[in-house]
Amino acid sequence: MNRKRPGANSRPKNSRPPNRRAERAKPPTDDPARTAALETLRAVRERDAYANLVLPGLLRQYRVSGRDAGLATELAYGSARARGLLDAVIAECSDRALDEVDPLLLDALRLGTYQMLRTRIPGHAAVASTVDLVRGNRGSRLAGFANAVLRRVGERTESEWVELLAPDVESDPVGHTAFRNAHPRWIAQAFAEVLDDTGAELDAALAADDARPAVHLTARPGEISADELAAITGGDPAPYSPYGVHLEAGAGDPGELEPVQEGFAAVQDEGSQLATLALTGVELDGRDTRWLDLCAGPGGKANLLGALVTLDGGSLDAVEQAEHRAELVRSATRGLSVNVRVADGRDPGLSGTYDRVLVDAPCTGLGALRRRPEARWRRQPEDVADLVRLQRELLSSAVRLTRSGGVVAYVVCSPHPAETTGVVSEVVAETGVRQLDARPFFPEVPSLGDGPSVQLWPHRHGTDAMFCALLRV
Structure with missing residues (x-):
């Protein structure tokens, strides 16, 4: 039965007023792993934060380590990835629309539903822990609502919910x-x-x-080999990149590894390494000492390119529009022959022309959804058109900055046709450059399709879904 809400003057004289600061109530800390996961989802929702950037700080704040850190990571990232499915199930089990549910309560319900449908945590434990979280943040009334919803969730398995919804x-x-x-x-x-x-x-x-990915490292050329890096970190040499190492998912924060902290290695997906190396593999006639990374932030590809060109006695100019990202490039390439310039890659104000140019253009990031758990629900179809326009302008700028006979690599971490083959075909038609067959520059990588561009895939290659096209100017 629906009860009429009492008016402002009907509250008993000695009752407390509603807590207007409830959204900022201090979370309980007797379950620090789940608290960190909940706070991560809150940050994603409230501040458009990135889960993979927020969670490490929360783990330190709540002093979560070891297996508990692995649990927090699984719950936070998994709930963020599966949000659409989780929300559909919660909506089916709730007597109110999701937009009428307290936002933090909904975050907690996502955590609880994820535990019940996609982990081995016993259902009663998932319900109890979630209800405790809600009670600590929102009080007993909403804890009762959470208990009722989650008990309904537990009436079916994930496959049964999929079949129904x-x-x-x-x-x-x-x-x-x-x-x-x-x-x-x-x-x-x-x-x-x-x-x-x-x-x-x-x-x-x-x-x-939808699966939790392995951690990929790259060994800085001239400093450490992939075999040495694997031995130090306990990882395995990558199957395709000569500088890559794979670590198991859940192996801890790779930023705390000694080779990473000392600058001998960096966290970088093997697909990014392969696309970068493809640019360096194309033979050139004449000079080959002046390279350019036109969209360099945060510096992963600039680090690899810079190390290679430094070994050959050349230099790399790295362009990044945002100052804070330019600082990340400086940090990533410290000790290398790399010059960082804060400028717009569409008109960077550079003089002369370059032998090799990398355009790692801003994109939807649809190829790295497994590493950015919230991204699939943040991106919208209408985002594509503006990005395509920017990508086309950046690639055209790269062609203008490349000498005759030089080579341009166009790389995006997305398989969306508009961002990949669509951009390349338009620029080729406008500028008259020649597209090369990129497949020979991904040696021993299988299932590369009909060319001339290369599209990598997580399910085929174990990499992010990187796209690479090579153009001869």
């Missing part, structure tokens, strides 16, 4: 696969277009996006 697999195979793998439909549709598949391979691609 997902679009019909026969009439909408893309929508069904997107729901089952917790992706927005528009992203799944873009993947399906590139893969030319709406069945098993699309499912594999989205499932790989």
Whole structure:
């Protein structure tokens, strides 16, 4: 039965007024791992924060380490990745619309639902721990609501909820696969277009996006070998990159590794390494000492390029528009022959021309969704058009800055056709440059398709979904 809410003058004289600062109530600390996970989801929601940047600080704040840190990471990242699926289940189990649910309560329900559907945590433990979180932050009334919702969630398994709530697999195979793998439909549709598949391979691609990825390191050339880095860190040499090392997911904060702290190694996906190395593999006639990274922040590719060109007696100019990101480039390339310039890559004010130019353009990041758990729900289809315009302008600028006979690598961490082949075909038509077959410059990497560009995939190559096209000027 619905009760009429009492008016402002009907409150008993001695009762306390409502707590207007409830959203900022101090969270309980008797479950620091789940508290850190909840605070991560709150930061993503309130401040558009990045989960992978927020969580490490919260783990330190709440003194969470070891297995508890692994639990917090799994819950925070997993809940952020699966938000669409979790919200659909919560909505089905709630007697009120999600936009009417207290925002922090909804974050807690996502954590609880994720534990019940996608972890081995016993259902009663997931319910109890979530209810305790809600009680500590929002009081007993909303704790009761959380208890009721989660008990309904526990009446079905994840596969049973998918069968109940997902679009019909026969009439909408893309929508069904997107729901089952917790992706927005528009992203799944873009993947399906590139893969030319709406069945098993699309499912594999989205499932790989929905899994927690391994940590990839790159060994700085001239400082340490991949074998040495693997021995120090306990990782394995990467299958394709001669400078790459893989660490198991959940191996801890890679930034705390001694080789990373000393600048001998960096955290960098193997796909990024391969795309960077492809630029350096193309043979040039004449001079080969002046290289350019046109979109250098935060500095991962500039570090690898800078180390290689320094070994050969050349130099790299690194352009970054944002000062704080330019500082990250300076830090990443310390000790190398790298000159960092704060400028817009579309008109950087550089003199002369370059032998090799990398355009690692800003993009939707759809190829790195497994590493950026909240990104799939933050990006919208309308974001693509503005990014494509910027990408086209940056690539055209790179062509102008490259000498005759030089080479340009256009790289984006996205498989979206508009950002990849669409941008390249337009610039090739406008400038008359020649597109090279990039596949020979990814040696021993299988399943590269028909070319001339290369699209890497998590489910095929174990990398982010990096795209690379090579242009001869």
